[in-house]
Amino acid sequence: MRRYLTPFLFLSPATLLILLFFFTPVVATILLSFTDLSTTTFKNPSWVGLKNYQDLLADPFLKKIFLNTVKYVALTLAFNVGMGLLLALLTSLVPERYGDPFRALWLLPRILPPVVYVFIWQGLLAEAPMGLVSDILGVSKNWLVAAPWTVVILANGFVGASFGMLIFTSAIRSISRELFYAAAVDGATTWQTIRRVVLPMLAWPILFVTAYQTLSLLTSFEYILLLTDGGPGFYTTEVWSLRAYHLALSNYFGNVEFGLGAAMAAVLVVIGVVVSLFYLKIFNFKALVTEPKIEIY
Amino acid sequence: MKAGRYVLAAVLFFGLALAQKTITLKAWTIGPDDPSITRLKNLEAAVERLNALLEIEGADYRVKLEGDFDTTDWDPYLRRVLLAFQSGEAPDIVQASAAPLIGVWATAGYIAPITAETSKYGTFKDVFPTLWNAVTFKGEVFGVPQDTEARPLYFNKTLLKKLGWSDAKIAELPKMIERGEFTWDDMLAVAKEALDKGVIERGKGYYHRPKNGPDFHMWYRAFGGTSYDEATGKLVFDQQAALRYFTWLKKAVDAGVLEKDRLDGNWSRFHENVTSGKVLFFSGGTWNWAEWKTQWVKDKGGEDWLWQNFGFAPQPAYKKGGKPITLSNPQAYMVSANSKHKELAAKILAFVMMPDLDARHAVGSGHLPVLQATASLTGDRFIREVSYLLNYTTFAPQHPDFPKWQDALYRGVSAVESGQVSPEEAVRVVAAEMKRALKDQVMIK
Numbered sequence: 001m002r003r004y005l006t007p008f009l010f011l012s013p014a015t016l017l018i019l020l021f022f023f024t025p026v027v028a029t030i031l032l033s034f035t036d037l038s039t040t041t042f043k044n045p046s047w048v049g050l051k052n053y054q055d056l057l058a059d060p061f062l063k064k065i066f067l068n069t070v071k072y073v074a075l076t077l078a079f080n081v082g083m084g085l086l087l088a089l090l091t092s093l094v095p096e097r098y099g100d101p102f103r104a105l106w107l108l109p110r111i112l113p114p115v116v117y118v119f120i121w122q123g124l125l126a127e128a129p130m131g132l133v134s135d136i137l138g139v140s141k142n143w144l145v146a147a148p149w150t151v152v153i154l155a156n157g158f159v160g161a162s163f164g165m166l167i168f169t170s171a172i173r174s175i176s177r178e179l180f181y182a183a184a185v186d187g188a189t190t191w192q193t194i195r196r197v198v199l200p201m202l203a204w205p206i207l208f209v210t211a212y213q214t215l216s217l218l219t220s221f222e223y224i225l226l227l228t229d230g231g232p233g234f235y236t237t238e239v240w241s242l243r244a245y246h247l248a249l250s251n252y253f254g255n256v257e258f259g260l261g262a263a264m265a266a267v268l269v270v271i272g273v274v275v276s277l278f279y280l281k282i283f284n285f286k287a288l289v290t291e292p293k294i295e296i297y
Numbered sequence: 298m299k300a301g302r303y304v305l306a307a308v309l310f311f312g313l314a315l316a317q318k319t320i321t322l323k324a325w326t327i328g329p330d331d332p333s334i335t336r337l338k339n340l341e342a343a344v345e346r347l348n349a350l351l352e353i354e355g356a357d358y359r360v361k362l363e364g365d366f367d368t369t370d371w372d373p374y375l376r377r378v379l380l381a382f383q384s385g386e387a388p389d390i391v392q393a394s395a396a397p398l399i400g401v402w403a404t405a406g407y408i409a410p411i412t413a414e415t416s417k418y419g420t421f422k423d424v425f426p427t428l429w430n431a432v433t434f435k436g437e438v439f440g441v442p443q444d445t446e447a448r449p450l451y452f453n454k455t456l457l458k459k460l461g462w463s464d465a466k467i468a469e470l471p472k473m474i475e476r477g478e479f480t481w482d483d484m485l486a487v488a489k490e491a492l493d494k495g496v497i498e499r500g501k502g503y504y505h506r507p508k509n510g511p512d513f514h515m516w517y518r519a520f521g522g523t524s525y526d527e528a529t530g531k532l533v534f535d536q537q538a539a540l541r542y543f544t545w546l547k548k549a550v551d552a553g554v555l556e557k558d559r560l561d562g563n564w565s566r567f568h569e570n571v572t573s574g575k576v577l578f579f580s581g582g583t584w585n586w587a588e589w590k591t592q593w594v595k596d597k598g599g600e601d602w603l604w605q606n607f608g609f610a611p612q613p614a615y616k617k618g619g620k621p622i623t624l625s626n627p628q629a630y631m632v633s634a635n636s637k638h639k640e641l642a643a644k645i646l647a648f649v650m651m652p653d654l655d656a657r658h659a660v661g662s663g664h665l666p667v668l669q670a671t672a673s674l675t676g677d678r679f680i681r682e683v684s685y686l687l688n689y690t691t692f693a694p695q696h697p698d699f700p701k702w703q704d705a706l707y708r709g710v711s712a713v714e715s716g717q718v719s720p721e722e723a724v725r726v727v728a729a730e731m732k733r734a735l736k737d738q739v740m741i742k
Contacts (some may be wrong), residue, residue, distance in 0.1 A: 043405060060729045061708075131467050135340045142563075231562060231711065232711075233712070233714065233715025234711045234717045251706075252509045255701060
């Protein structure tokens with residue numbers, strides 16, 4: 001009994017938090033998704049079983065929204081990880097006094113409140129004479145409406161890239177100097193050093209950033225909500241989580257469907273779990289967490 | 298002796314003052330347009346008047362109002378109200394669109410019926426009778442009309458002149474629309490001509506609102522659609538009418554008269570282009586007139602500039618000889634079901650039903666009065682000249698599921714306008730979405 005007491009004491013705070021803030025909402029969402037809870041039935045919701053899920057499958061727009069989500073997550077993720085890696089490598093190759101301020105600059109989008117950040121984007125992309133992009137290009141267009149996907153991905157990407165940048169930079173910094181010296185002695189070019197020394201050492205951070213960003217992109221919709229609200233036009237940039245939000249919390253005359261929205265959210269939970277397992281599999285998680293065969297001191 | 302009497306009086310006075318209760322009521326109101334702040338200011342004035350009367354009556358309580366006026370948008374406001382209702386912390390008085398919100402909230406049990414109160418106070422008797430329909434649900438009155446409005450088709454007189462129209466012809470345009478001689482197709486032809494002759498830029502022949510709203514239901518009805526069946530109490534979707542409407546939208550986009558991305562969600566851009574005189578025809582609301590006057594053309598001459606440049610008419614019919622249309626979305630004050638002071642809240646609403654307050658709101662915000670006495674009281678030219686549109690008005694059906702109906706129709710409009718699907722396909726998509734969301738509550742014709 002005593003054997004388990006110490007680990008239990010150490011694990012219980014985190015376990016409690018996970019139960020309270022992660023597990024309970026998931027259970028609540030799933031339970032909600034089996035009810036017809038909406039504005040009008042709030043006082044007397046009834047149990048409807050799988051009806052909300054049947055409704056979802058019958059939704060003629062669901063395929064479009066699903067494909068939008070795949071597009072949004074894949075492209076933004078590629079930008080976030082790629083740009084984060086590029087920034088980390090570039091700023092690590094130059095002396096710290098140049099690299100550090102440059103990295104700080106890339107943190108700006110992240111520390112700005114989303115509403116302010118989106119206002120800046122909208123301002124830049126407006127028609128001439130207000131919009132800077134229109135002014136510079138000499139073509140007066142509302143660029144947000146003309147190229148909504150590019151804007152959505154860039155606006156999210158500029159925020160997301162700094163996350164990867166920070167993680168990768170610290171990972172690069174923690175690579176033992178001796179490895180670089182050894183590579184230099186062997187006559188490796190910069191590219192070869194990156195390819196053969198740095199990148200293999202970054203496998204774990206890349207897995208972490210990829211997995212973490214995939215999951216957060218699946219559920220994040222605030223920048224899309226503020227930029228396009230799923231438009232312009234017909235579900236052009238509406239993604240799964242935004243649709244769930246629209247169903248559960250937003251309607252012109254305020255008649256919202258919590259049950260249906262919860263069903264969409266529950267599907268997202270399942271997708272999230274499946275994606276996580278997939279990542280663990282392809283990045284060979286077990287091998288990553290085994291003890292290293294060589295230790296460098 | 299005398300001093301003793303003063304002391305006694307003072308003791309009595311302060312004693313009374315201490316015994317006097319202050320009852321605090323909360324009220325939430327929304328524009329979202331800035332000039333509609335009188336929706337709150339009028340409530341405050343009513344409370345002041347009520348307190349003055351309580352003073353005279355020597356009542357042992359006074360009323361304090363904690364008011365809030367929202368200028369963000371309907372969506373966040375209604376979400377806030379909904380969450381407040383659900384957590385049992387709703388304000389005593391809530392203002393919102395009468396139809397269909399009264400249907401939605403009364404069904405949910407969030408608002409209290411006030412039928413008895415509205416027949417108790419005399420001030421309610423002067424309300425335009427038709428407006429009571431908008432606040433009545435299943436035979437009970439659930440709100441007090443706050444204002445109403447109409448949604449005109451505006452036209453730019455200066456641009457029409459550039460196109461070669463005479464003053465007489467421009468002045469005749471609203472009458473032609475009333476008689477059903479100038480239809481949506483005629484409007485499209487005029488706008489196309491303006492584009493071809495370089496009078497307007499591409500896409501600026503016709504503007505409508507940039508996001509979801511009750512107007513799309515109005516245009517669907519302008520194209521001959523019905524949305525509600527009185528006999529069964531069910532919503533209706535008329536596929537032929539929707540097809541006519543969607544086809545018109547497609548023709549307008551293809552002709553370069555209507556922007557493909559008109560639904561860009563940006564009201565500022567709408568007002569900016571309209572008030573810089575670039576747009577030939579545009580559907581808006583009467584309250585836009587107040588916004589333009591006070592916010593957009595203030596430096597150009599204010600209302601005079603509007604009279605010189607803009608004219609208004611009902612929304613045209615879709616075929617020759619048809620009836621034009623507009624839509625009113627009356628606002629109402631409602632009393633929440635969990636209020637501890639329902640009687641008092643209703644009393645405040647009785648004090649708000651004063652012609653001077655009604656007039657102040659109508660003139661200041663470009664809405665139309667709810668009291669019959671007000672119309673004669675105000676000398677405002679716009680109110681006087683635009684009020685005839687109410688002869689052509691329609692309301693949203695008081696059906697709790699109407700919001701879903703409207704959302705589905707709006708999706709169809711956005712799909713056609715952005716060129717993502719054909720009008721025929723859009724009708725099918727809307728019908729399918731309505732069937733999914735409304736089940737047996739909608740009849741697809």
